[in-house]
Amino acid sequence: xxxxFGGTFDPIHNGHIALARYIxxxxxxxxxxxxxxxxxxxxxxxxxxxTQRLAMLQLIANQYPEQIEIDYSEAGLTEYSPTVYTLxxxxxxxxxEMPFYFIIGGDSLVTLDxxxxxxxxxxxxxxxxxxxxxxxxxxxxxxxxxxxxxRITENTQQRTANxxxxxxxxEPIELSSTMIRAHVARQTSIAGMVDGKIQEYINEQQLYx
Ligand code: ATP
Numbered sequence: 001x002x003x004x005f006g007g008t009f010d011p012i013h014n015g016h017i018a019l020a021r022y023i024x025x026x027x028x029x030x031x032x033x034x035x036x037x038x039x040x041x042x043x044x045x046x047x048x049x050x051t052q053r054l055a056m057l058q059l060i061a062n063q064y065p066e067q068i069e070i071d072y073s074e075a076g077l078t079e080y081s082p083t084v085y086t087l088x089x090x091x092x093x094x095x096x097e098m099p100f101y102f103i104i105g106g107d108s109l110v111t112l113d114x115x116x117x118x119x120x121x122x123x124x125x126x127x128x129x130x131x132x133x134x135x136x137x138x139x140x141x142x143x144x145x146x147x148x149x150x151r152i153t154e155n156t157q158q159r160t161a162n163x164x165x166x167x168x169x170x171e172p173i174e175l176s177s178t179m180i181r182a183h184v185a186r187q188t189s190i191a192g193m194v195d196g197k198i199q200e201y202i203n204e205q206q207l208y209x
Contacts (some may be wrong), residue, residue: 034073
């Protein structure tokens with residue numbers, strides 16, 4: 001089984017960590033952070049280098065070795081790769097039988113139909129959605145709703161290779177990497193928003209100033 005948490009992690013913050021640890025506990029399995037090198041063209045490229053972002057992830061993985069590890073398989077790519085291709089590459093590596101779980105935020109689920117070749121995703125992985133209990137699923141397009149609704153479950157114990165959407169009740173934390181970068185640029189405190197070791201690293205490397 002593989003639980004994937006893809007992101008740019010520029011930098012990794014306490015919202016990422018809380019979510020990864022929550023899912024790890026619920027599934028009784030470690031979560032693989034999947035650092036992505038490159039962003040879609042509508043997003044700005046990361047400010048920290050890949051080496052720096054990986055170093056920050058490693059600081060966190062070292063602290064929670066039972067819960068968090070790093071999957072480096074996409075880190076070496078030089079440009080953005082849509083998730084569907086990332087998952088196809090991982091399937092080549094791990095085979096079609098292994099249960100895959102891909103963590104996304106509740107907001108991402110309702111706009112999943114803007115992802116490249118989104119219908120193929122359900123044939124490649126399960127999703128774990130970090131949503132509030134009353135998340136407005138009716139905000140989805142009719143087509144997406146039709147695809148998503150029959151797949152939804154709250155069962156975290158049943159293992160299938162792909163195709164299910166597991167809703168969890170993780171309460172979102174009001175934090176984003178954008179917010180952290182803005183604080184550092186304004187020289188306001190990021191204490192409590194990132195791990196102490198990440199704060200030190202950002203200082204040391206003079207990131208986001
Ligand atoms: P940015 O502000 O630069 O866009 P981000 O904080 O969204 O960054 P990413 O690395 O892009 O961080 O996020 C990776 C994944 O983590 C995404 O699926 C995103 O939805 C999720 N995520 C980010 N912040 C939170 C949070 N506070 N709570 C729950 N999930 C989060």
